[in-house]
Amino acid sequence: MTIKEQQDLIIEEFSFFNDWTEKYEYIIQLGKDLPLIDEQYKKEEHLIKGCQSKVWLHAAHRDGRVFFTADSDALITKGLVSMMVRVLSGHSPAEIAEAEIYFIDAIGLKSHLSLTRSNGLLSMLKQMKMYGLALKNADR
Amino acid sequence: MTNAVHIAEMVFPDVEKLRKDFPLLQTQLYGKPLIYLDNAATTQKPQYVLDALSQYYTQYNSNVHRGVHALSQQATEAYEVARRKIAGFINARHDHEIIFTKGTTNGINLVAASFGKKFLSAGDEVLISAMEHHSNIVPWQMICEEKGAILKVIPISNTGELVMDAFDSLLTDRVKIVAVTYVSNSLGTVNPVSEIIRKAHAANIPVLIDAAQAIQHIPVDVQKLDADFLAFSGHKIYGPTGTGVLYGKEKWLNEIPPYEGGGDMIKNVTFAKTTYNELPFKFEAGTPHIAGGIVLGAAIEYVQQIGITAIQQLEEEVVAYAYERLSSIPSLRFIGDAWHRSGAISFLVGNIHPFDMGEILDKQSIAVRTGHHCTQPVMDFFHIPGTVRASFAFYNTKAEVDALITGIEKAKRMLE
Numbered sequence: 001m002t003i004k005e006q007q008d009l010i011i012e013e014f015s016f017f018n019d020w021t022e023k024y025e026y027i028i029q030l031g032k033d034l035p036l037i038d039e040q041y042k043k044e045e046h047l048i049k050g051c052q053s054k055v056w057l058h059a060a061h062r063d064g065r066v067f068f069t070a071d072s073d074a075l076i077t078k079g080l081v082s083m084m085v086r087v088l089s090g091h092s093p094a095e096i097a098e099a100e101i102y103f104i105d106a107i108g109l110k111s112h113l114s115l116t117r118s119n120g121l122l123s124m125l126k127q128m129k130m131y132g133l134a135l136k137n138a139d140r
Numbered sequence: 141m142t143n144a145v146h147i148a149e150m151v152f153p154d155v156e157k158l159r160k161d162f163p164l165l166q167t168q169l170y171g172k173p174l175i176y177l178d179n180a181a182t183t184q185k186p187q188y189v190l191d192a193l194s195q196y197y198t199q200y201n202s203n204v205h206r207g208v209h210a211l212s213q214q215a216t217e218a219y220e221v222a223r224r225k226i227a228g229f230i231n232a233r234h235d236h237e238i239i240f241t242k243g244t245t246n247g248i249n250l251v252a253a254s255f256g257k258k259f260l261s262a263g264d265e266v267l268i269s270a271m272e273h274h275s276n277i278v279p280w281q282m283i284c285e286e287k288g289a290i291l292k293v294i295p296i297s298n299t300g301e302l303v304m305d306a307f308d309s310l311l312t313d314r315v316k317i318v319a320v321t322y323v324s325n326s327l328g329t330v331n332p333v334s335e336i337i338r339k340a341h342a343a344n345i346p347v348l349i350d351a352a353q354a355i356q357h358i359p360v361d362v363q364k365l366d367a368d369f370l371a372f373s374g375h376k377i378y379g380p381t382g383t384g385v386l387y388g389k390e391k392w393l394n395e396i397p398p399y400e401g402g403g404d405m406i407k408n409v410t411f412a413k414t415t416y417n418e419l420p421f422k423f424e425a426g427t428p429h430i431a432g433g434i435v436l437g438a439a440i441e442y443v444q445q446i447g448i449t450a451i452q453q454l455e456e457e458v459v460a461y462a463y464e465r466l467s468s469i470p471s472l473r474f475i476g477d478a479w480h481r482s483g484a485i486s487f488l489v490g491n492i493h494p495f496d497m498g499e500i501l502d503k504q505s506i507a508v509r510t511g512h513h514c515t516q517p518v519m520d521f522f523h524i525p526g527t528v529r530a531s532f533a534f535y536n537t538k539a540e541v542d543a544l545i546t547g548i549e550k551a552k553r554m555l556e
């Protein structure tokens with residue numbers, strides 16, 4: 001599944017929710033469910049510190065593809081982090097570097113990517129794309 | 141100010157009536173009435189203040205102090221009347237002890253830089269407290285670094301109160317100035333500033349009071365306090381953003397050098413030498429925020445119409461009610477549990493991240509603030525990432541507190 005297809009699928013999943021409570025409950029559940037990162041990577045060097053919430057991100061490069069694991073100390077952020085990982089993980093560095101991420105906006109959580117929230121999610125997305133870009137250049 | 145104050149007449153103020161003075165409090169968020177509990181960050185503005193702003197720009201907008209024409213004289217008059225009102229409000233001995241600033245931060249920076257330039261040398265100490273807002277930490281750190289002076293910190297207890305015994309022993313003859321907050325923005329603690337000032341003065345040390353979270357909640361009398369400097373922000377007392385006041389005793393304002401150079405703060409300029417204007421203009425370089433100063437005057441007038449003591453009573457009642465209702469929530473713990481408190485209540489619920497709590501409350505049209513509230517050292521002290529802070533103004537009701545409680549309970553169900 002391409003990055004675009006994965007995003008469209010998430011948007012479709014969210015279209016079934018009737019109100020904000022259901023939507024947030026789903027995101028929170030995603031946040032609770034997933035062991036997103038190996039404990040050994042929950043260290044300072046993998047920390048992307050936002051003003052409000054922390055995000056840890058680790059990238060592994062295997063067979064020309066990048067695999068992300070991540071975590072956050074805030075549940076809603078963690079749910080969004082897990083969706084971001086679902087969308088971008090397992091793709092080539094070039095695909096990640098060039099991806100246009102629109103699903104956060106489409107599911108009505110764009111405030112998480114705005115500067116006013118100054119949380120870790122936006123910084124995480126930037127960091128993921130930087131990994132993509134760096135590995136893409138390294139591949140050449 | 142020609143328009144009449146159309147505030148509900150009051151013996152004991154009727155909050156529901158007063159709320160109608162605030163257009164933004166009549167609005168809805170996500171289809172529900174807005175519950176605004178972020179007053180420590182900024183307060184909403186009454187129509188009286190908004191009208192004063194519009195009147196200035198539509199009726200007598202003009203530059204102040206140097207104009208010969210009628211409009212300029214009118215603007216100057218209004219600006220200076222506002223200064224007089226503010227002086228009266230805090231009971232300053234002289235109008236020229238009121239310096240218009242951009243806000244509390246600006247006022248503290250002015251004192252730190254100017255006082256520091258003249259009075260701080262290597263090895264001297266500046267004494268602040270562990271509950272200061274970053275605005276009352278960083279300016280002092282900057283000047284201490286420049287001068288080789290040392291920043292000392294009065295510790296706080298687990299209840300979020302100053303450890304006064306420690307203050308006594310920190311108050312040595314190396315200390316050149318004490319700078320403390322009247323009311324903590326993140327904990328709601330009211331500090332014993334009179335005692336601090338009295339003890340510092342006994343050792344001939346001047347004191348700056350950060351009154352950003354006090355001026356809108358409790359009567360502030362600078363002469364009674366005997367404060368040497370006191371700073372507050374206009375936007376936290378129903379006035380416009382970008383306005384504020386630095387009060388300084390005449391003696392100190394005359395002694396410390398100007399902060400910024402430019403127009404209005406000069407008496408005479410030649411390339412060889414500039415002489416400075418008298419107070420308060422010595423500290424007001426450039427065209428000031430004329431509208432802001434005048435409208436801050438209107439905000440103070442609005443507060444005086446209700447009465448700061450009446451405001452204090454209303455707020456104490458709603459804060460006490462909020463405290464009591466919040467106490468009934470299992471797993472809720474207060475961050476800062478001072479005996480004497482005002483305005484803000486900080487708390488955490490179970491292991492719920494404050495950011496998550498804030499977001500779920502927002503979805504229920506309840507505006508609170510989450511995070512470190514620009515007091516990172518306080519958060520480090522309590523080993524927490526931040527708090528949820530509900531902060532109150534006189535226009536908040538018990539019904540709004542009830543909605544907050546319901547909101548928190550819903551968030552708990554979703555997040556726990």
